[in-house]
Every structure is written in structure tokens, then in C-alpha cells.
Amino acid sequence: MKKLLLLAIPLSMMIAFGACKKEKTEPGTDDTTGGSGASNGLVVEQVNNSLITKATATWCGPCGAWGWTLYNDIITSNKTSAKFISLYASTSSSWDNNLFYTADAAVLAQAFGIKGYPTMSTNGVNTMEYSSSGGIYTAQSKTNTDNAASAHKSATVVANSNHNLTIDGSTAKVKVTTKFFEAGSGDYYIAAYLTEDKAKNRQASQTGVVEHHHVFRASFATAWGTKISNTGANGTENFDFEVAIDNSWVKANLEVVTVIYKKNGAKYEFVNAY
Numbered sequence: 525m526k527k528l529l530l531l532a533i534p535l536s537m538m539i540a541f542g543a544c545k546k547e548k549t550e551p552g553t554d555d556t557t558g559g560s561g562a563s564n565g566l567v568v569e570q571v572n573n574s575l576i577t578k579a580t581a582t583w584c585g586p587c588g589a590w591g592w593t594l595y596n597d598i599i600t601s602n603k604t605s606a607k608f609i610s611l612y613a614s615t616s617s618s619w620d621n622n623l624f625y626t627a628d629a630a631v632l633a634q635a636f637g638i639k640g641y642p643t644m645s646t647n648g649v650n651t652m653e654y655s656s657s658g659g660i661y662t663a664q665s666k667t668n669t670d671n672a673a674s675a676h677k678s679a680t681v682v683a684n685s686n687h688n689l690t691i692d693g694s695t696a697k698v699k700v701t702t703k704f705f706e707a708g709s710g711d712y713y714i715a716a717y718l719t720e721d722k723a724k725n726r727q728a729s730q731t732g733v734v735e736h737h738h739v740f741r742a743s744f745a746t747a748w749g750t751k752i753s754n755t756g757a758n759g760t761e762n763f764d765f766e767v768a769i770d771n772s773w774v775k776a777n778l779e780v781v782t783v784i785y786k787k788n789g790a791k792y793e794f795v796n797a798y
Contacts, residue, residue: 564762566686568703573684574606574673575783575797577645579633581612582736583619584641588729591642594662598644598669599737605677606646607781607797608738609719613638619726623772628747629740635792646672648794682706683755685714685782685798691775698744698780700763708755711787712795715749716765718742721777738779742767748785748792 578595580587599608612624613633637643637650644651646669653664683704690697702714723739726732743749744765754761769775785792 564688564699564701564764566688566699566701566762568684568686568701568760569798570681570705571684572676572679572681573797574602574647574676575609575781575794576602576606576669576673577609577611577632577636579611579613579636579638579641579643579645581614581616581619581641582621582624582725582727583614583616585728587642588727590660590662592727592730594666595642595644595737598666601666601670602673606673607783609717609781610736610739611636612739614641619728623725624723624736624739626740626742628743631747632740644669647676647797648792680706682795683708683712683784684796685784687716687780687782687798689778689780691769691778694769694771695766696742696744696769696778696780697764697766698782700765700782701760702752702754702763702784703760704755704757707757708752708786712752712755713749713785713787713792714752714761714763715747715783715785716744716763717781717783718744718767719779719781720773721779722774723777741770741773741778744780748787749783752784 576598611629611633612621613630614621615625636645636648639650644665651665651668651672653661653668655661683702685700685702687698687700696718698716700714700716718741720739720741721737722735724733725736727734744767750763752761781797783797784795786795
């Protein structure tokens with residue numbers, strides 16, 4: 525029998541489903557610099573990695589209850605085949621959520637199909653399993669996520685990236701290399717995101733201050749990155765980006781996730797992550 529768990533607050537956009545409420549947000553970018561660079565000496569592997577995101581909020585009870593367990597289980601089962609980002613997309617300051625909120629996180633959560641908090645998405649697609657009567661099937665949601673990551677892992681590798689992060693005082697600097705293993709058709713973009721693992725904050729349904737995993741901190745350019753010029757077969761391109769580091773972030777726990785997107789009209793479609 526499927527286990528059904530209810531979400532916290534009804535969504536107007538989904539009458540049949542309960543959810544923690546999400547706020548309307550506008551696109552935004554962080555204060556960054558970047559551009560094409562010289563050879564970075566980075567080897568790009570011909571391998572696919574998924575991007576698994578959790579749209580969440582510190583004030584959201586389900587996010588700290590069944591959503592907390594589900595996300596940790598998903599990380600454990602996909603740690604060799606995916607990259608992870610926690611998107612704190614709510615503008616509310618309740619439960620100190622403002623310490624994690626960024627406008628670009630909200631942009632990504634919206635584009636990746638958020639229907640309330642929490643929402644797990646894989647490669648830009650919502651992979652939650654919703655009931656018709658107002659809840660979430662957590663086991664099937666995990667299966668959906670695992671299956672999507674597995675399918676991407678075995679798919680043809682069109683392009684990939686590699687990166688090297690350095691910390692220079694209050695600035696994070698990243699060198700990025702992209703490579704196309706097949707000729708690309710259309711416009712492609714490389715995005716670089718700075719995340720912090722084990723970032724400490726409160727969380728509803730958890731006790732005291734706890735560690736939050738893979739918290740989105742900043743985009744190195746915009747939410748969707750920088751256009752790639754060399755998309756021919758075996759084409760490589762190098763980029764250098766930097767972004768300011770807040771003094772509250774633990775430098776030793778900062779990580780980078782790079783993602784290649786293909787622009788299709790106004791939509792950015794996931795290609796690969798590293």
C-alpha cells in the first residue's frame with residue numbers, strides 16, 4: 525500500500541493538493557563578474573550527471589519532516605550520479621529563512637516546477653508523486669527521482685563541464701571548461717552556482733539549529749549563466765567567474781555546481797551537470 529503524506533498549506537494553483545505556500549517572486553541576479561578565459565587545464569569527462577533540487581523553506585514543517593528524510597534518502601541513493609542544490613525560494617523571514625533566500629534560487633525553483641514546499645525536481649522536472657486527494661507519495665517520489673537520474677546517466681552525452689574553485693579572501697573564483705561530444709544545435713549556456721554544505725540554521729520540524737545540505741548561495745553570473753560559443757563536436761571553451769562571499773558562509777564548506785542548459789524559446793532546458 526502506498527504511504528500518503530499530506531503537505532502543510534493548500535495551494536491556490538493546485539486545489540486538490542495541500543502544500544506549504546510559496547510566494548510570488550521576480551527574477552534576480554547576484555553581483556558577479558565573469559567571461560571567457562584562457563586555458564584552464566581542466567579535463568571534461570564524457571559522462572552524464574543529473575541535477576536534483578529541493579525547493580524548500582526553513583519555516584515549512586513538511587520540509588523538515590518527511591521532506592527532510594526524503595531528500596537525505598535521495599542524496600544517499602544518487603550521490604555518484606547527481607549533483608544537489610537546496611533552493612530556499614521563499615521570501616519570508618520566518619524561522620530565519622531570509623538567511624538562505626536568494627532571488628536566483630526562486631527563479632530556478634519556479635522554472636523547475638515548484639508546486640509548494642517541498643518540491644523535488646530532477647533535471648529541471650518536478651518528480652514528486654501527487655495524490656488526487658491532497659498529499660504526496662514519498663516512496664514513489666523517490667522512485668521517480670531515482671529513475672530519472674538513472675535514465676540520464678545512461679543517455680548519450682552531448683556536452684559536459686568541469687570546474688575548479690578557489691577562495692581569495694572574500695571572493696569565490698571558479699574556472700570552468702565546457703566540452704561538446706556531439707555538435708550542439710541551438711543556443712547553449714553554462715551556469716555556475718555556489719552552494720554551501722552543512723549550512724546551519726533553524727528548521728521547522730527539527731530541533732534547534734541543524735545542518736542544511738547543499739544550500740544555494742549565489743550564481744556566478746545569472747541564474748541561467750553565460751552563452752557558450754563553441755558548441756561544435758569536440759569543441760571546448762573556458763570561462764572565469766567570481767562572486768563575493770558573505771562573511772557568515774563557511775568557506776571550507778563551499779562547493780560549485782556547473783550546469784549546461786539549452787535555450788528553447790524562453791525556456792532553459794537541462795543538458796548536464798557537474
